[in-house]
Amino acid sequence: MTTQARHFGVVGAGVIGLSTAVLAQRRGHSVTLYADSLPLETTSAKAAASFKPHEVVQNDLAQTMLTRAWSYFAELADGPGRQCGVWRHTHWEASSSPLPDERYLSVMENLEAVEWPNVPGGYRYGRRYTTFFIDTPVYLPWLYEELRRGGGQLVHLPRRFDNLNELSQLPHDVIFNCTGLGSRLLCNDLSLYAIKGQIAIVGPRPEMDWSISADGFYVYPRSRDTVVGGTAEHHVYTETNDWIALSLLTRASRRILPDLTEASIVRSAAGLRPYRAASIRVETEAVGDRRIVHQYGHGGAGITLSWGSADVALELAVGEVSGRP
Numbered sequence: 001m002t003t004q005a006r007h008f009g010v011v012g013a014g015v016i017g018l019s020t021a022v023l024a025q026r027r028g029h030s031v032t033l034y035a036d037s038l039p040l041e042t043t044s045a046k047a048a049a050s051f052k053p054h055e056v057v058q059n060d061l062a063q064t065m066l067t068r069a070w071s072y073f074a075e076l077a078d079g080p081g082r083q084c085g086v087w088r089h090t091h092w093e094a095s096s097s098p099l100p101d102e103r104y105l106s107v108m109e110n111l112e113a114v115e116w117p118n119v120p121g122g123y124r125y126g127r128r129y130t131t132f133f134i135d136t137p138v139y140l141p142w143l144y145e146e147l148r149r150g151g152g153q154l155v156h157l158p159r160r161f162d163n164l165n166e167l168s169q170l171p172h173d174v175i176f177n178c179t180g181l182g183s184r185l186l187c188n189d190l191s192l193y194a195i196k197g198q199i200a201i202v203g204p205r206p207e208m209d210w211s212i213s214a215d216g217f218y219v220y221p222r223s224r225d226t227v228v229g230g231t232a233e234h235h236v237y238t239e240t241n242d243w244i245a246l247s248l249l250t251r252a253s254r255r256i257l258p259d260l261t262e263a264s265i266v267r268s269a270a271g272l273r274p275y276r277a278a279s280i281r282v283e284t285e286a287v288g289d290r291r292i293v294h295q296y297g298h299g300g301a302g303i304t305l306s307w308g309s310a311d312v313a314l315e316l317a318v319g320e321v322s323g324r325p
Contacts, residue, residue: 004318005028005029005030006029006030006173006174006318007029007030007031007032007172007173008021008024008029008030008031008032008172008174008175008176008317009031009032009034009170009171009172009174009175009176010024010031010032010033010034010175010176010178011033011034011035011161011167011170011175011176011177011178011179012034012035012042012177012178012179012180012182013033013035013037013038013039013042013144013154014039014042014043014044014178014180014302015042015044015047015140015143015302015303015306016044016178016180016295016296016298016302016306016309016310017033017035017176017178017179018033018039018140018143018144018147018306019143019306019307019309019310020176020178020295020309020310020313020314021033021147021152021176022143022146022147022150022152022310023307023310023311023314024310024314025146025147025150025151025152026150027314030151030152031147031150031152032152032153032154032155032172033147033152033153033154033155034154034155034157034170035154035155035156035157036156036157036158036159036160038154038156039140039141039143039144040137040140040141042140042180043180043181043271043272043273043274043302044136044140044302044303045136045137045140046136046197046199046269046270046271047134047136047271047300047302047303048136048199048211048218048220048222048227048229048230049133049134049136049220049303049304050089050091050131050132050133050134050211050213050220050304051069051070051073051131051132051133051134051303051304052091052104052131052213052304053066053104053300053301053304053305054213054299054300054301054304055195055197055232055273055275055299055300055301056275056280056297056298056299056300056301056305057276057277057278057279057280057297057299058102058103058104059279061279061280061282061312062279062280062301062305063103063104063106064308064312065280065305065308065309065311065312066104066107066304066305066308067107067308068307068308068311068312069304069305069306069307069308069309069311070107070308072307072308072311073086073132073134073307074132076132077132080142082135082138082223083142084138084139084142084143085134085135085136085137085138085139085142085223086132086133086134086135086139087132087133088109088130088131088132088133089130089131089132089133089209089210089211090110090128090129090130090209090210090211091128091129091130091131091133091210091211091212091213092119092120092126092127092128092210092211092212092213092214093126093127093128093212093213093214094119094120094121094123094125094126094212094213094214094215095123095124095125095126095214095215096123096124096125096215097124097125098125099125099126099127105127105129108129108130108131109129109130109131110128110129110130111127111128111129112127112128112129113126113127114126114127114128120210120212120214120255120256121212121214121255121256122255123214123215123255128210133211133220133222134303135222135223136222136303137222137224138223139303160179160182160185160186161179161182161186162185162186163186164186164187164285164287164292165287165288167186167287167290167292168287168288168290168292170290172290173289173290173291174290174291174293174317174318175290175291175292175293176292176293176295176313176317177292177293177294177295177296178295178296179296180274180296180298180302181194181272181273181274181296183274183281183294183296183297184274187294189276189281191276191277191278191297192274192275192276192277192281192296192297193234193235193275193276193277194234194235194236194237194272194273194274194275195232195233195234195236195272195273195275195299195300196231196232196233196236196237196238196239196270196271196272196273197229197230197231197232197233197270197271197272197273197300198229198230198231198241198242198245198246198249198268198269198270199227199228199229199230199249199268199269199270199271200227200228200229200246200249200250200265200267200268201225201226201227201228201265201266201267201268201269202225202226202228202257202260202264202265202266203225203226203264203266204221204222204223204224204225204226205221205226205257206221208221208226209221212256214255214256215252216232216252217229217230217249217252217253218230219253219256219257225266226257228249228250228253228257228260229249230249231245231248231249232273232300234275236272237272238270239269239270239271239272240270241268241269241270242270246262246265246268247262250262250264250265273299273300273302274296274297274298274299274302275297275299275300276296276297276299278297279297280296280297280298280299280305280309281294281295281296281297282294282295282309282312282313282316283316284316284317291317293313293316293317295309295310295313
């Protein structure tokens with residue numbers, strides 16, 4: 001319950017910043033969002049994405065975020081649904097080796113273990129469950145419009161903040177740092193580093209109403225196209241397209257899409273996942289008379305954990321208890 005309306009500053013227009021800003025507005029606060037990149041120019045826009053944590057430290061904090069995020073996405077799927085780019089669907093995990101138990105499976109619905117020959121792609125081991133699909137080209141603009149409808153504004157910065165003293169010059173008592181990989185420089189946090197991921201965009205697959213991640217690769221059919229991914233190159237900081245990696249993605253995905261060739265690629269993209277080796281960071285820091293709430297290091301799970309991360313950060317910032325698990 002909000003005890004006092006505040007005017008927050010949120011820095012970063014990726015899914016973490018947008019979700020934090022929108023959730024703050026829903027709780028009665030006003031928000032100004034600051035960013036050097038617009039939502040569809042961020043790393044979040046390059047995600048596929050299914051509600052499933054990936055390339056993130058899965059500890060108690062991440063599990064709390066996951067559990068809380070599930071209920072927020074359920075509200076979207078049961079409410080605006082495809083209008084906002086969120087719906088329930090079946091996701092497969094498949095492997096040539098036995099699949100390990102994963103903590104995140106506790107929130108998934110209709111979980112079932114499956115073995116060959118009933119696993120897509122002819123894999124030996126598999127499991128399927130109901131989760132959420134997030135169609136990012138639809139979802140991120142919807143989030144931004146939610147911010148605008150709630151009275152929030154976006155201030156487009158000419159460059160990134162270089163240090164926390166610069167950040168503390170913003171005219172807000174509480175500022176949320178949702179800058180993702182930018183926090184490596186901003187906070188001098190060397191435990192935060194990039195994991196480069198590359199994807200290929202191919203044509204739509206309307207006959208495919210499920211997604212799959214198999215032996216490190218994945219296929220995600222969206223409403224207008226299909227995402228084939230994805231590599232994981234640790235400590236790589238360039239977003240250049242690597243055609244060798246694209247060729248690898250194409251070959252690996254033929255077990256699911258047999259007709260796929262390099263000529264099928266409509267476009268490609270590379271993004272840098274903000275991975276923090278210690279843990280996702282959600283904590284406050286005083287800088288002068290400002291209170292900075294750091295919220296970064298979500299790796300490849302930014303979209304999955306976004307609402308839960310926003311919930312935890314707001315609770316930390318102003319002592320609001322959401323009532324979520």
